[in-house]
Amino acid sequence: MFTTLLIANRGEIACRVAASAHRMGLRTVAVYSDADAGSRHVAACDTAVHIGGSEPRASYLRGDVIIAAALKTGAQAIHPGYGFLSENEGFAQACADAGIVFVGPPVSAIAAMGSKSAAKTLMEKAGVPLVPGYHGDNQDPQFLQAQADAIGYPVLIKASAGGGGKGMRIVESSAAFAEALASCQREAASSFGDDKVLIERYLKKPRHIEIQVFADTHGNCVYLFERDCSVQRRHQKVIEEAPAPGMTEARRRAMGEAAVAAARAVGYEGAGTVEFIVEPDGRFYFMEMNTRLQVEHPVTEMITGHDLVEWQLRVAAGEALPMTQDELTITGHAIEARIYAENPDKGFLPSIGALTTLNFPPHSSFQNGDIRVDGGVQAGDTITPFYDPMIAKLIVRGADRDQARARMVQALGEIQSVGVQTNIAFLRRLMLDPAFASADLDTGLIDRQYDSLFPPAAQAPFSTLALAVAALLAKQGLTQSAARETTMHVDPWAQADGWRINGRYVQAFGLLEQDELQEVQVRRNGDQWSCSHNGESHSFSWRADTLPTRQFRVRIRLGNADASASVVLHGEDVHVFADDGLRVFQVHDAVAHSVDDSAQHGGGLTAPMPGKIISISVKAGDKVKSGDALLVMEAMKMEHTIYAPADGTIEELYFGVGDQVSDGAELISIAD
Known part of the structure; x- marks a missing residue:
């Protein structure tokens, strides 16, 4: 070694x-x-x-x-x-x-599987079923369009050297093919240094199931069962689980043996993953082989009890695999959720900035516990535009899928993250979604369940508003003093509990949530406090324990009901981590928000995130229609197209190809 x-x-x-x-x-x-x-x-x-x-x-x-x-x-x-x-x-x-x-594997194996086209040709010769498509070397755009037309729409364009959903587009019609191809090729060249693509028939309601394989230098090769990676956004995995729901022993064996055969065909060594697309009737087709460790490998570790990185290192040092196929077993069910700095409500756009707060539930660092967090950032770190926006992976294990899912719901609810937008609340809704709960899985689940996964914003309950107000009172230094509960005399001028000489104290708070203003008023009359909202008033008491970085553990009694939450104050924002999930309020300053709308600049398009301009399809004076593509930005290795919001004429372009732009920068002005 x-x-x-x-x-x-x-x-x-x-x-x-x-x-x-x-x-x-x-x-x-x-x-x-x-x-x-x-x-x-x-x-x-x-x-x-x-x-x-x-x-x-x-x-x-x-x-x-x-x-x-x-x-x-x-x-x-x-x-x-x-x-x-x-x-x-x-x-x-x-x-x-x-x-x-x-x-990792030998150079020859990487070469054989590194090109999706070459790998499919190799698998075709080995008798592994393939999705109908074109995997050849001719990359002439007109030829590729002819191939797509012959296959029939929808088709999937994929970067031949790609992975992670980059350089991939679904094309619904022949008219949309040329633009999608050009975008795929740019993204593939940027991410992998190779713009070659392949084209396949796009399967309806498929599942994405992959097999973990391992081979050593002594001729041994095994499969460590399967992972279901069907739940995806932008062709990138969001949720992975092992074993795959509904998998029969016969199909597991068939897919496992096919994966081992694929590995043996290229003289594979080390950890690899053979990915299959699976139709509802159980037919499976080879997609690709990833000649590396996968992001989702922890779920395999959780159900097998084996450290796959240790296996990699031992195989690389010339040791034999520690287990035979017959000795490998599955115990329980594991689910992994990828926690990203992104805004699901805005098409999962990446979010950058400093993570001022980042707390996870109690967890183990490896597969021995039932909750595991694999992370690379911590509170105080900055999510930059240069790399993938993943914050961490949350992995849970249960005796079965239902228990694992319940543990994931609970663990997601205990995460506290402030400073950037995250997908944590979305992941929790996903875990609770009836389709996911019943294992009705396919790669289009998020789109199919869009209405339930992206419900209209509901007004925060009174208790949550009161929790936010209690933290703001604590920030001001106000406390509900225990002095009145003792016979010891306390100088009233030294109290920090809102005491006034006339015995009365009133303060109004304006809290903005989703641009909707909520007004809350607290009153003190003698030793009695009350809290009012929308004509509803209750007696009010609170306790706020101060934690580091402007964080409070707040407990309140509103009328006869108790509530508690962790509250983080970040700038003018109040983050309330309560039982119903995260609520974010902005403290409303009536003076600061009284801006004359007519003074604001109109007719412009702004950057939805920081990034680089990689192509512009219009110039000043051009007339555009609503929905026309204007320019393409690249951020965090993904392309984002900016479209015209309405018919109009391009007045001015403020940036050129290759320019870096900041979040919110005005890109183009359009005259109606």
Whole structure:
């Protein structure tokens, strides 16, 4: 076994690999970009090396710099994690040339499976069923459109060297094909340095089920069962679970043996995942093979009890697999939820900024407990536009699926995150959705259940408003003094409980939620407090314990009902983490909000997030129709098209191709 391991990645996967390496007694080396100098994965390793600028191409995609860092620090092996260079055959070869162990499959296997087109051709020869489509080398746009027309719409365009949902588009008609193809190719070139694509028939209501395989250098190969990854947004996985609901032993064996056959066909070694698309009748088709560890590997660890990173390291060191197929078993059910810095209500747009508060429920760091958090950021860290916006992965285990789902609902409700938009509330609704609860799964579940997953905003209950007000009173230094409960004399001027010389105190609070103003009034008359809202008034008492970073643990009694919550004050926002989920209020300042609408600039389009302009399809003077594509932005390795909100004429373009823009920057002005 080697003694020093360099981890050529960042974030939660770098922390995850470091944890297993440390348990095995290995010394670890981190690499980091300018943006990651103070990141958690740097602190998780024994030493760290700076490798370049914040953009991935200037750092984490610089194989030569990473290999130089390994040689400099005496690392005998490099673990690539996932993403970046994990499936780059050139990097794997460069490691071998430098005498460094690449913790992954042989270069030949990466080459065989690295191209979706080549992999499908190989699987077709091996007799593995494939979805009808074109996987060839001819990339002429007109030829590709002809292929799509012949296959029949809808079709799916996919980056041949891709993964993670990037460089992928569903095309519903021939008229939309050319634009979708160009967008796919740009995104593929940006993310993978290769704009080659393939085209497949788009299957209706399919499930996405993948098989975890493992092979060693002694000819052994096993499958560690399946994961269901059907619940996706923007073709990227949101929820993964193992085992797959409804899987029969016969189908599990058939899919597992097919995956092992695929691995053997390319002389595979190490951890890999064979992904299948599965129709409602159970027919399955080969999609691709990921020649690396998957983001969702923890659910497999939870149900098998095996550390897959440790297996990777031992296989890379030449050891045999520790288990045979017959010795592997499934215990319980595990679900993983990916927690992202994004706004589900705005098309899952990424969100950036500082995480001022980030608290998780009590959890273990590995598969021994029933709640596990794999994360790469902590309170005080900043989510930047340079990398994937994942904050953490929450993994839970239960005796069965129902118990695992219940634990996930509870655990999601205990997370406290402030500073960026997150998908936590959305994930909780997803867990409670009847379709998900009944395992009615397919890759279109989120769109199919849109109305229940994105319900109209409901007004916060009176008790939640009162909890917010109690925290604001505590921020002002007001307390409900216990002095009146003792015979000791207290100077009334020294009390911080709203005492007034006439015995009366009144304060009104304006709280904005979803642009709707809620007015709450608190009164003190002698020793008695009351709280009023919308004509409803109750006696009111509270206690607020101050925690770090403007956080309070608040308990109230409103009339005869008790309520409690953690409340975080962030700028003018009040975040109430109560039983009904997170509620965010903005303290309303009547003076600050009395802005003359006529003075505001109109007719403009603003950037929905920070990013880079990568294409512009209009110029000043052009007439556009509502829904016309105007420009394309790239942020966090994803493309976002800006469309005309109404008919009009382009007056001015404020940025050009290649320009970086900030969130909210005006991009284009349009005259009605």
